[in-house]
Amino acid sequence: MTVSDKSIRVGLVQQACGSSRDANLAASIAGIREAVADGAVLVLLQELHATPYFCQTEDPACFDLAEPVPGPSTQQFGALAAELGIVIVISLFEKRAEGLYHNTAVVLDADGSIAGRYRKMHIPDDPGYYEKYYFAPGDLGFEPIDTAVGRLGVLVCWDQWYPEAARLMALAGADMLLYPTAIGWDMSDDADEQRRQQDAWLTVQRGHAIANSLPVLVCNRTGHEADPAARTGGIKFWGGSAVIGPQGEMLAQADADAAAVIVTDVDTARSGQLRRIWPWFRDRRVDAYQDLLKRFRD
Numbered sequence: 001m002t003v004s005d006k007s008i009r010v011g012l013v014q015q016a017c018g019s020s021r022d023a024n025l026a027a028s029i030a031g032i033r034e035a036v037a038d039g040a041v042l043v044l045l046q047e048l049h050a051t052p053y054f055c056q057t058e059d060p061a062c063f064d065l066a067e068p069v070p071g072p073s074t075q076q077f078g079a080l081a082a083e084l085g086i087v088i089v090i091s092l093f094e095k096r097a098e099g100l101y102h103n104t105a106v107v108l109d110a111d112g113s114i115a116g117r118y119r120k121m122h123i124p125d126d127p128g129y130y131e132k133y134y135f136a137p138g139d140l141g142f143e144p145i146d147t148a149v150g151r152l153g154v155l156v157c158w159d160q161w162y163p164e165a166a167r168l169m170a171l172a173g174a175d176m177l178l179y180p181t182a183i184g185w186d187m188s189d190d191a192d193e194q195r196r197q198q199d200a201w202l203t204v205q206r207g208h209a210i211a212n213s214l215p216v217l218v219c220n221r222t223g224h225e226a227d228p229a230a231r232t233g234g235i236k237f238w239g240g241s242a243v244i245g246p247q248g249e250m251l252a253q254a255d256a257d258a259a260a261v262i263v264t265d266v267d268t269a270r271s272g273q274l275r276r277i278w279p280w281f282r283d284r285r286v287d288a289y290q291d292l293l294k295r296f297r298d
Helices: 021-037 060-065 072-084 158-162 163-171 191-210 269-277
Strands: 007-014 044-045 086-097 100-110 114-119 143-145 150-152 176-178 185-186 217-218 222-225 237-240 243-244 248-253 260-267
Touching: 007 021, 007 217, 007 237, 007 243, 021 044, 021 072, 021 260, 044 176, 044 217, 072 086, 072 100, 086 114, 086 150, 086 176, 100 150, 150 163, 158 163, 158 176, 158 191, 163 176, 163 191, 176 191, 185 191, 191 217, 191 237, 191 243, 243 260, 248 260
Parallel strands: 007 044, 044 086, 150 176, 176 217
Antiparallel strands: 007 260, 086 100, 100 114, 143 150, 185 237, 217 243, 222 237, 243 248
């Protein structure tokens, strides 16, 4: 693995997921190998890439999908990371104990070891996204993970809407922000509403990049997944996985409706250069932000 002081070649694997865990994992691994063949030294996978998005319903049988860390996924992808000499960010349904589960991203370092993990902090509970039934909120904080390619600020999906999460990762020294994601359209929404939602999703991540002078990597699912309970039209995941530069510029983006592997270079030295011109951290009024610790100002 070769990493310059200024540039890291990154890859994102966007895929559709079906009912076969083996087939889903094979697609992830094939995507990783494709990204590495194009020079990637860091590869990000999407949220819960081994399974369908089971959170469309509340079904206790789905707890059987969970696994420990370390466990089968970390062993399999750790061996792959060591073989290829790259860093891989995977996403899994973590079984911490009976009755205690998390939505967890695990970073496998270039030697195959577990560099660290992040447990999703913001847990949604919306129609089609019943994650509070399955996942306890994360308890590891917003701590970047040190790897062979730098300090990775790993967050997960719903976290990507919160400026506080991105800022805390940046303040802790993250070199980039990475978001494994599973987001899509309610099939009952009209085309205009779908467009507004996707535009908002991309805009907020560009804002995190700009406000923290950091590259942002977001890897989303694609494809339609039916509602197992047949109460809704299911979710059409909108893909659009992207690598965003530290001024919000789009460096690479996948289409909405197909599996894709995107690979591009990220110039990490630009963050420091930009912060000399746009000194966000210097001008923060940390003496005046006490109300951020309140749920709401009544």
